[in-house]
Amino acid sequence: MTSSQLFVLASLVVSLHTLGLIILIFTNMILLILAFMLFFMLWKGTHEKNYDRYRLISGLLIRRAVFYDDQIDPETGIPGTKKAKRLMINKIFRKLFTEELISAKKNIAGMAAENLKYLYHQLKLESFALKKLNRRRWHTKAKAIQELTLMDMRELKDDLFVYTNNKNEYVRMEAQVAVVQFNGFEGLRFLDSITYAISEWQQIKLLHKLSNLPPVHIDISGWLKSSNTSVVVFALKLARNYHGFEMHDVILTCLDHANPQVRLQAIHCLGEIYNDQTSIHLISRFWREDLRHQLAIIRALQNIGSEKDNIFLSTLLGNDDYDLKLNAARALASSGLKGLALLVEYNDSDLVLNDIITQVKGELAA
Amino acid sequence: MNLQATIFDVFTYALLSYAVLLLTIYILIGFFSIAETRAYVRKNSFTDYRVLASSPEAPSVSILAPAFNEGATIIDNVRSLLSLNYINLEVIVINDGSTDDTLAKLISAYDLYELDFFVNPQIITQQVKVVYKSHNPVYKKLIVVDKYKGGKADSLNVGINISKNDYLVSIDVDCVLEQDALLKLCKPFLEQTAKRVIATGGVLRIVNSCDIEGGRLVKINLPEEFLPRVQTLEYIRAFLLSRMAWTRLNGLLLISGAFGAFDKDIVISCGGYNNETVGEDMELVVRMRRYMEEKKEPYKVAFIPDPLCWTEAPATYKNLGRQRNRWTRGTIETLYTHRKMFFNPKYHVLGMVSYPYWLFFEYLAPIIETIGFLAFLLFCFIGVVTWSCFFIMMSIFSVGVLYSIFAILMEVLTYNQYKQKKDVLRLLLVAMAEPIFFHPFVVASAIKGNFDILRKRKSWGEMTRRGFTHLRKTKNKYGN
Numbered sequence: 001m002t003s004s005q006l007f008v009l010a011s012l013v014v015s016l017h018t019l020g021l022i023i024l025i026f027t028n029m030i031l032l033i034l035a036f037m038l039f040f041m042l043w044k045g046t047h048e049k050n051y052d053r054y055r056l057i058s059g060l061l062i063r064r065a066v067f068y069d070d071q072i073d074p075e076t077g078i079p080g081t082k083k084a085k086r087l088m089i090n091k092i093f094r095k096l097f098t099e100e101l102i103s104a105k106k107n108i109a110g111m112a113a114e115n116l117k118y119l120y121h122q123l124k125l126e127s128f129a130l131k132k133l134n135r136r137r138w139h140t141k142a143k144a145i146q147e148l149t150l151m152d153m154r155e156l157k158d159d160l161f162v163y164t165n166n167k168n169e170y171v172r173m174e175a176q177v178a179v180v181q182f183n184g185f186e187g188l189r190f191l192d193s194i195t196y197a198i199s200e201w202q203q204i205k206l207l208h209k210l211s212n213l214p215p216v217h218i219d220i221s222g223w224l225k226s227s228n229t230s231v232v233v234f235a236l237k238l239a240r241n242y243h244g245f246e247m248h249d250v251i252l253t254c255l256d257h258a259n260p261q262v263r264l265q266a267i268h269c270l271g272e273i274y275n276d277q278t279s280i281h282l283i284s285r286f287w288r289e290d291l292r293h294q295l296a297i298i299r300a301l302q303n304i305g306s307e308k309d310n311i312f313l314s315t316l317l318g319n320d321d322y323d324l325k326l327n328a329a330r331a332l333a334s335s336g337l338k339g340l341a342l343l344v345e346y347n348d349s350d351l352v353l354n355d356i357i358t359q360v361k362g363e364l365a366a
Numbered sequence: 367m368n369l370q371a372t373i374f375d376v377f378t379y380a381l382l383s384y385a386v387l388l389l390t391i392y393i394l395i396g397f398f399s400i401a402e403t404r405a406y407v408r409k410n411s412f413t414d415y416r417v418l419a420s421s422p423e424a425p426s427v428s429i430l431a432p433a434f435n436e437g438a439t440i441i442d443n444v445r446s447l448l449s450l451n452y453i454n455l456e457v458i459v460i461n462d463g464s465t466d467d468t469l470a471k472l473i474s475a476y477d478l479y480e481l482d483f484f485v486n487p488q489i490i491t492q493q494v495k496v497v498y499k500s501h502n503p504v505y506k507k508l509i510v511v512d513k514y515k516g517g518k519a520d521s522l523n524v525g526i527n528i529s530k531n532d533y534l535v536s537i538d539v540d541c542v543l544e545q546d547a548l549l550k551l552c553k554p555f556l557e558q559t560a561k562r563v564i565a566t567g568g569v570l571r572i573v574n575s576c577d578i579e580g581g582r583l584v585k586i587n588l589p590e591e592f593l594p595r596v597q598t599l600e601y602i603r604a605f606l607l608s609r610m611a612w613t614r615l616n617g618l619l620l621i622s623g624a625f626g627a628f629d630k631d632i633v634i635s636c637g638g639y640n641n642e643t644v645g646e647d648m649e650l651v652v653r654m655r656r657y658m659e660e661k662k663e664p665y666k667v668a669f670i671p672d673p674l675c676w677t678e679a680p681a682t683y684k685n686l687g688r689q690r691n692r693w694t695r696g697t698i699e700t701l702y703t704h705r706k707m708f709f710n711p712k713y714h715v716l717g718m719v720s721y722p723y724w725l726f727f728e729y730l731a732p733i734i735e736t737i738g739f740l741a742f743l744l745f746c747f748i749g750v751v752t753w754s755c756f757f758i759m760m761s762i763f764s765v766g767v768l769y770s771i772f773a774i775l776m777e778v779l780t781y782n783q784y785k786q787k788k789d790v791l792r793l794l795l796v797a798m799a800e801p802i803f804f805h806p807f808v809v810a811s812a813i814k815g816n817f818d819i820l821r822k823r824k825s826w827g828e829m830t831r832r833g834f835t836h837l838r839k840t841k842n843k844y845g846n
Contacts, residue, residue, distance in 0.1 A: 027764055143411075207421070
């Protein structure tokens with residue numbers, strides 16, 4: 001804020017009476033904010049002490065559960081939690097303890113993680129999470145789902161499924177992660193009915209969750225026909241990551257999809273899932289596509305192309321776009337000895353192309 | 367009423383209206399900023415960046431780091447960039463015709479060799495001399511480009527021509543980035559669904575007096591010197607309040623050249639950085655927005671309030687003056703280039719809100735302030751103004767201080783980088799001192815920038831970097 005500027009401007013017009021009022025208001029506001037800051041810092045200081053105490057208790061409880069190596073008696077549970085149960089009435093302690101428990105659970109596996117889950121259940125923390133689930137505020141709801149997921153409360157999986165198509169992005173994202181964690185690939189059935197777009201970020205999260213599971217056969221054919229294009233894109237990623245070679249012909253149909261993102265993903269996918277006819281299909285669509293998709297096709301051909309594609313790739317060496325030239329040269333070089341020989345012997349007055357060929361030769365030599 | 371009194375009234379009421387409007391805007395900025403920051407913090411609490419850090423699906427990013435005579439710090443800076451936590455990354459350092467040992471140091475430290483490299487001239491630039499890569503596989507992400515001098519924008523354009531990835535991150539090579547800076551900066555691109563995210567900006571913080579080791583920030587300290595300290599407050603105000611508020615309105619016009627990410631396709635479609643302006647960072651964002659508006663495609667410019675990038679602030683009035691002079695010239699050049707958008711409904715928020723705001727309250731503010739000040743002196747001289755002005759001065763002074771205190775409060779409630787109570791108190795003192803010891807100088811520099819542009823002065827204005835070694839020494843000198 002440019003105070004001296006305001007000073008100059010206002011000084012010219014405001015009466016003494018108004019002035020007094022202005023001074024009073026702004027001085028009061030400064031004092032108010034300063035008082036608030038002071039109060040906040042004092043409050044924080046005092047609460048830090050309480051927090052430290054709560055953290056100590058939480059740490060003790062968590063460590064006890066982690067290192068408890070006897071068989072847990074269902075009657076008594078993990079011993080020494082009676083006081084903790086009483087403390088759970090305290091909202092601040094409960095929040096802090098839950099956070100610490102979740103943080104520990106994230107970094108621990110095996111028996112110790114099971115004990116933490118048991119402790120969570122024993123202290124009836126899921127009932128508090130379920131209450132939060134019914135709140136109106138989206139972040140409270142989403143936090144509750146995240147908490148139940150991280151604490152592995154899989155008996156609630158059906159309750160959480162209904163949130164996978166929630167109107168709030170964060171609620172449905174957490175619910176989708178939850179059902180995938182609890183049901184594995186079976187949890188992906190939410191893709192059948194989802195009406196909202198799945199962002200790339202969410203797709204990364206879901207693929208990450210799935211990467212921890214043993215691969216299984218997934219039938220993605222239904223999702224490839226979804227009217228939700230993000231579902232089609234995600235299904236193509238699944239096919240690529242899980243090497244769904246049997247889906248090859250269905251994926252080919254996506255090359256004619258109306259949505260450019262789907263076509264692009266299909267090209268990427270066919271760069272991994274291919275047979276000896278794939279390059280023919282890609283080349284047949286080449287001239288219909290824009291530059292971005294054309295580059296993707298040539299890059300796919302670098303991976304899957306063979307000598308039969310050399311004529312097509314050679315024609316691209318004369319293209320006006322330098323990126324196409326460069327990638328066509330790379331594809332030729334990687335298509336086999338004949339393509340490489342073609343490139344090495346290529347003699348043209350095109351200086352740019354000569355530079356490109358020199359670069360590609362250098363890349364091969366490196 | 368005589369003519370003199372009428373002129374006096376019209377003049378003063380016009381200025382008062384301006385002041386009231388400005389005050390209203392700052393209050394609105396406060397509200398929008400609170401809403402946007404709260405939304406970001408809540409949403410961010412669901413994010414586990416480790417997922418992105420290890421994902422092969424992470425968007426591919428090219429860091430573009432132009433370097434001109436950065437020999438003092440270049441090795442540490444590049445090491446810092448190479449150690450960033452990101453999987454699909456290439457780091458392109460562009461040596462813009464340095465006359466010192468910048469290139470020699472890079473070649474030696476990173477075991478570089480000359481590469482046969484075809485540079486696709488998608489954007490016209492100065493000629494590239496040599497492209498280097500490292501023999502050492504540890505530095506496989508690094509590309510060093512040696513080119514003829516053409517300025518910062520030209521260097522960035524060379525970087526764009528050489529990059530092979532989908533997103534560009536421009537940085538000042540002397541900046542220190544947080545380890546997860548790229549993860550945070552790139553996430554908005556992954557979240558886009560209905561609107562295409564064309565650029566993302568991050569918060570800059572002042573690195574003076576902080577502890578740096580091996581190109582990494584290890585301890586945050588409030589700057590010991592007055593000028594960097596006052597700029598710390600200024601940056602908190604600008605980034606936590608102003609930019610967050612404009613993000614809420616999807617009206618952000620400026621992503622700092624020191625650290626910002628861009629969609630490469632859009633950058634190339636727009637023709638890259640403009641070499642004809644010294645405000646190439648703002649000009650690019652405005653041009654990208656204009657391009658999307660003219661294409662009628664929904665888009666968004668995102669902003670991350672987390673402190674991601676730490677930069678050295680000018681510690682002398684000479685360097686500060688040059689910097690502010692350049693910022694003013696950059697603003698004028700950008701606004702002039704895109705004058706077509708001024709109150710043009712075809713450009714929606716960009717034309718009807720963002721552009722007029724920048725014209726009236728960023729560019730014209732120092733001019734109006736200076737005119738007002740000169741008028742005040744004149745009116746004092748002819749006896750129109752009374753002694754009561756002293757009280758008015760106090761009230762207006764308090765408006766500025768109030769806004770700064772509010773910014774400090776936001777900082778304490780959100781990121782709280784300066785954890786010691788004495789640091790908060792020091793910032794509060796700076797808020798009181800700024801209008802007297804800092805702001806008039808900034809206004810004067812802006813006015814000089816206006817004169818320089820009239821004289822068609824185009825120089826960048828060199829800023830002497832002292833490097834991180836000096837920063838550590840500064841800190842030790844004060845014994846903290």
